[in-house]
Structure formats: C-alpha cells, structure tokens
Amino acid sequence: MEKSQKLFTPVLIGGCVVLLLGFAIRASYGVFQIPIATEFNWPRAEFSLAIAIQNLAWGIGQPIFGALAEKFGDRRAIIAGAITYSLGLVLSSFAVTPEAHQFLSILVGFGVAGTGFGVVLAVVGRAASDENRSMALAVATAAGSAGQVVGPPFAEYLLSMMNWSQVFLIFAGIILLALFMLPMMRAEPTANKAELEESMGQILVKAFKDPSYSLIFIGFFSCGYQLAFITAHFPAFVTEVCGPIMPGGVLATMGITTTSALGAFSIALIGLSNIAGTLTAGYLGKRYSKKYLLAGIYLARTVIAAWFIMTPMTPVTVIVFSITMGSLWLATVPLTSGLVAHIYGLRYMGTLYGIVFFSHQLGSFLGVWLGGTMYDIYGNYNVIWWVGVGVGLFSAIVHLPIREAPMKRTVAA
Secondary structure, three states: OOOOOOOOOHHHHHHHHHHHHHHHHHOOHHHHHHHHHHHHOOOHHHHHHHHHHHHHHHHHHHHHHHHHHHHHOHHHHHHHHHHHHHHHHHHHOOOOOHHHHHHHHHHHHHHHHHOOHHHHHHHHHHHOOOOOHHHHHHHHHHHHHHHHHHHHHHHHHHHOOOOHHHHHHHHHHHHHHHHHHHHHOOOOOOOOHHHHOOOHHHHHHHHHHOHHHHHHHHHOHHHHHHHHHHHHHHHHHHHHHOOOOOOOOHHHHOOOOOHHHHHHHHHHHHHHHHHHHHHHHHHHHHHOOHHHHHHHHHHHHHHHHHHHHHOOOOHHHHHHHHHHHHOOOOOHHHHHHHHHHHHHOOOOHHHHHHHHHHHHHHHHHHHHHHHHHHHHHHOOOHHHHHHHHHHHHHHHHHOOOOOOOOOOOOOOO
C-alpha cells in the first residue's frame, strides 16, 4: 500500500493522543513526592524507589510490548498497556505502605511501556513516508511533551481539592481514553525484501554484534538518568531550595506564588520548551548526521546542568534552566529511534528501539532512586546532580564513533 505523503495522518494523530495521555500521567509523579511522604511520614527515598521501579519496569516492558506489537498487532499491545496502566493506578490509590507502592509501580511501568514510545513510534514510523518519517517521529515525541505540559499542573490543581489517592483514580480513568484512538492507528507493515526474509532472531543477532548498536544502547543511559531524576525530584528540589517569589512579580500575576507551584510549573515549562526542541530535532535529523546531533544535545545538557548547580537558585534561574534544558529534553528520542530505523530497518524497529530504551530506563531507575537515597544521606541533591553532569558528557563522547549507515543484508536468491 502506497503511503500518504501528508505528514499529519490518522495514525500520527492517534499516536499523538495516546502519548499525550500516557505522559501527562507519568510526568506528574514528581508532584506526589511530598504529599505522599508527608501523609505517611516516609523518608524521601521510599516513594523515590517506587518511581525508580516504575521506570525500570517501563524499560523491561518496552522491548516486550514492542515484540508483542510486531507479532500480534500494535493496537492489541496498546490495549494491554492501557489496561495495565489503569489497573496499576487504581491499586496504587489504595496502597499505604512503601512496599505496596513499589510493587504496584511494576504494573504502572509496564502500562507506560504499552502506551509509550516503543510501540507508538514504531507504528508512526511504519505509517510515515521516507520524506516525512523524521518529522513524524518528532511530532509524536512532542505530543509526549505536551502531556508533560498539562500533567503536573493538572495534578497540582487536583491535589488542591482532593487527596492524592483520588487523583490516582482520576488518572486511571484518563488513560483508558487512549483506547478511543485505536481505530485511527492502522499501519501496514513496512519492509524491503531483505528485511522481510529476516526473522527477529536474525536481526537481533546482527544488531548485538554491531558495535554501533552497543554504543547507541550505552549512550541512551544518561538521557534516562537526567530526565527521570529531574521529573521525579525537581519539583521538591525547587520547593525546598529556591529563593522566594517576588510578590506582584510576573510569576505571582500568573498565580505562581509558592515555590511548590513553581516546581510544578517548571516541569510543565520543560515540556513546553521541549515541543519546539523536539520538532527542531526532527527537522534537523533529516538533513544532518543524527549521531552528531545527539552528541551536541548531550554536551549542551552537560553545560546547562553544570551551570545550574553552580548558581544560587532563584525563580529566574529555575525558569532559565527549565527553558534551556526543556529544549533538549526529548530531542534525543526522534533522533535515537530514527537512527535505529535508519541502520537496522523498520521491520523490527519496535523491538530494537525497545531494547535500546531499556538502557534509558536503567538510567531512569538510578537517577530517581539515587536522587532519593542521596537526599536522605546528605540532605540535598548536589552529588546526584554532578553525577548527571558526568554521564551526560560520557554520552556526548560515546555517540561519535557510531557508524551511521544502513546495515548490509543479503537477499536470498
């Protein structure tokens, strides 16, 4: 079937809505750090570990859901993901011990995997023309950022009127709305003759033997570390450390009068800035080397994070950091997924990207968990910030040797 030359196809629109809903909820978890810890008098590390486990389960579930989508269909994988996501949220709303939250985070993490990038970007990539693929992946990724824009402030608003457990129940209903998008998400399998003749096992063996695949896997680690740490801990960090908000200032006129509100707003601002950054990355990814763009993004993150931690925190520095870091936030996703598709083809893109994304989520687990643990030990986040600076620089270097060329295949006679 010939693909539409239009960028905004029904598949892309449906995928954007699924990602928006899923990421709106996931990005809100940092807002619950203080309310849950305060209600149960838990150390910061307890709920941090629950978020860390959620991220790790997301990473483990991503290649599993990618493989399920390629074997049984994308829409069935998304249905399973949305139901698992909703069930995890419902059960978490009744959890009153750290262990219960941590265990149920496995369900939530698997739910995020089934409604997240691995499954949705694969179907969007297959439905897009070669001309539009880079930009389509960027638009879908930006939709996840749009969820980050609305999710934390919405959670903060709900928390001003009800208990955190009631908010979880509302979120459980919201994620099921993603199922209404499934009739739009029909994409024909796309592959050339050589790709069709290869089994999943064959392409996995080739990828695992390819040093470039290993470098992509290793390089994605710091992205997860930085993003998950900031999403989970930045609202609390800003609440506790930031200088006072000036009465009558610009923020106050916007209704942001407390550092708690500023913390939630900063996550939304990161997501808003990332919409522009991700779309720019998609545009540039079609015209320039993806590996060099990725190296540049990680280097820029390193510089921004180092500046922020060395500068006394004020509302102004929080806003500047949120805008600059946000412009680089998920810009790595369309470039990394596009790099995987470019080198290894579209046939098993969901599985191959899912495995790479596991590295991202290993970083996420450590970023969230170490953030809470180091906070409880030292009473601040300084050590964990500097670790993030180091791994960001490492990722910038790791991407440089990647061989950015399609993998050779032998077509049977």
